[in-house]
Every structure is written in structure tokens, then in C-alpha cells.
Amino acid sequence: EDKVVQSPLSLVVHEGDTVTLNCSYEVTNFRSLLWYKQEKKAPTFLFMLTSSGIEKKSGRLSSILDKKELFSILNITATQTGDSAIYLCAVGRPGSNYQLIWGAGTKLIIKP
Amino acid sequence: NAGVMQNPRHLVRRRGQEARLRCSPMKGHSHVYWYRQLPEEGLKFMVYLQKENIIDESGMPKERFSAEFPKEGPSILRIQQVVRGDSAAYFCASSPSGDSINYGYTFGSGTRLTVV
Numbered sequence: 285e286d287k288v289v290q291s292p293l294s295l296v297v298h299e300g301d302t303v304t305l306n307c308s309y310e311v312t313n314f315r316s317l318l319w320y321k322q323e324k325k326a327p328t329f330l331f332m333l334t335s336s337g338i339e340k341k342s343g344r345l346s347s348i349l350d351k352k353e354l355f356s357i358l359n360i361t362a363t364q365t366g367d368s369a370i371y372l373c374a375v376g377r378p379g380s381n382y383q384l385i386w387g388a389g390t391k392l393i394i395k396p
Numbered sequence: 397n398a399g400v401m402q403n404p405r406h407l408v409r410r411r412g413q414e415a416r417l418r419c420s421p422m423k424g425h426s427h428v429y430w431y432r433q434l435p436e437e438g439l440k441f442m443v444y445l446q447k448e449n450i451i452d453e454s455g456m457p458k459e460r461f462s463a464e465f466p467k468e469g470p471s472i473l474r475i476q477q478v479v480r481g482d483s484a485a486y487f488c489a490s491s492p493s494g495d496s497i498n499y500g501y502t503f504g505s506g507t508r509l510t511v512v
Contacts, residue, residue: 288438318500326400326503327439327487372438376497382429383452384497386438 286311288375290387298395301363303368305390307373317345317356318384320372327372330358342357368394398423399493400490400504408510415475415482417507421490428471429501430463433485442486444494445471451494478511485509 291306292296309317316334319325331340333349340347344363349356360367370389378385401420406484409415421428429499441455445465458464460478465471475482485508489501 293436316497320498320500320503325505328503329500332500341506365443374439377441380452381495381497382427383441384439384501386440388436388438 286375286378288369288373288385288387290373290390292390293388294391294393296342296393296395297363299363299365301360301394302361303363303392305358305371305373305392306355307358307387309373309375309385310354311375311385312379313378314351314354315376317349317376318374319356319358321371322372322375322389323368327346330371338341363394365394365396400425400488400502402486402488402504402507404507405453405505406508406510408512409478411479411511412477415478415509415511417473417475417486417488417509418470419473419488419504420427420470420486422502425490425492425502427491427494427496428465429489429491429496430471430473431487431489433487433506435484444475446494475509478509480511483509483511 288309319330331347336351344361347358372389373387374384429447430442443463444452460476462474485506487506488504
């Protein structure tokens with residue numbers, strides 16, 4: 285069965301810390317992996333990864349994909365309280381151009 | 397650009413009532429997707445619609461749930477005779493084409509349905 289597993293399920297750190305969130309997947313015919321940030325509203329798109337070893341970066345956030353080991357990590361450096369959110373990982377469902385298989389998310393809490 | 401608009405944001409229904417959730421896609425987007433999110437679970441695909449057409453409803457429960465996207469107006473997700481297990485957040489997303497996994501969806505803020 286195709287699945288996406290995120291870890292940890294929740295994480296509490298202090299402002300300024302660096303965090304690494306994990307997303308592993310078991311999906312046949314992999315095409316892309318996407319990261320989203322979900323606060324108390326719409327999930328917002330962060331990154332899409334298709335190739336191994338190529339880091340995507342946006343400010344303090346970065347992400348990389350390992351297609352051999354079937355996982356991706358999302359790094360956040362110098363965390364701020366505004367980074368508190370649920371971070372969702374999703375992978376394209378095999379044979380579909382639009383369906384995504386979603387992980388349960390990592391709930392990140394940044395304490396001041 | 398108003399983004400994907402969903403309403404209502406919160407909806408409370410008694411068991412047995414009907415729930416209607418609305419979604420207006422982003423301007424220029426003609427493809428709409430509905431997802432359901434249960435507490436501490438990932439988003440689960442329900443249905444994919446284009447204007448006046450249901451493209452894929454493989455994630456919809458066979459009974460009580462229906463969706464439409466008329467030529468004019470928003471997409472509607474309808475749940476008849478709601479039960480407590482229908483309580484969840486329902487998210488709508490839109491894209492300009494059906495090849496959305498190549499660049500990600502744009503999500504609405506969701507409707508949180510509570511069945512009492």
C-alpha cells in the first residue's frame with residue numbers, strides 16, 4: 285500500500301533552534317514530493333522536490349530529497365514563533381496527475 | 397486575487413441534517429479538488445471536478461456525499477443526513493490544469509464541520 289510517514293508527530297523547541305522534519309514514503313513510480321505549512325487556515329505550498337540531492341531553499345527553510353532511501357527532510361534554521369504550524373508532506377499518487385498521498389503531519393511548536 | 401474561498405469557515409449540524417460546503421476557486425482556475433482532514437490524520441482525497449463534470453470521485457463515500465461544480469457559481473460539497481463521524485475539516489483546492497502534482501495546489505482555508 286502506498287503511504288507517507290512523517291516524523292516526529294510533534295516537536296517543541298525554543299526560538300532560535302534548528303529543526304529537521306522527516307518524511308519517508310513508499311510509493312511506486314514516484315514523481316514528486318511536496319511540503320506544505322498549515323497554520324490555522326489553508327495549507328500553503330513550500331516546496332516541490334523531484335530530483336535527489338538538489339536542495340530547495342527559501343529563506344530559513346530548506347528541503348532535500350533522497351530517492352534512493354525514499355525520504356525527504358525539511359530544515360528550519362533560527363526558528364521563530366511564527367514557524368509554529370503543522371508541516372505536511374505529500375507524494376503524488378501513482379498513475380494520477382492530481383491526487384496526492386498525505387502524511388499525518390508534524391506539529392511544530394516554537395517557544396519564545 | 398482573492399485565492400480559494402471557502403464558506404462557511406465553521407458549520408455545526410445536528411445528526412440527520414444536511415451540510416453544504418462551498419468553494420470558489422482562484423480566478424483562472426477551473427479544476428477543483430475536495431479533501432477531508434480528520435484530527436491527527438493526513439488529508440484524504442475525496443473528489444476532483446471541472447466545470448459541470450466530476451472527473452474522479454473515487455475518494456467519496458458511496459452514500460450521503462455528493463459534489464458538483466456548476467457552470468456558474470461555486471463548487472458544492474453536500475453531505476446528507478450527517479453523522480458524528482462526518483465531523484472533520486473539509487478543504488478545497490484549485491489549480492489551472494489537471495496536472496497539479498507538478499506544481500502544487502492552492503488551498504482554501506477549509507470548513508470545519510462539527511456534527512452534534
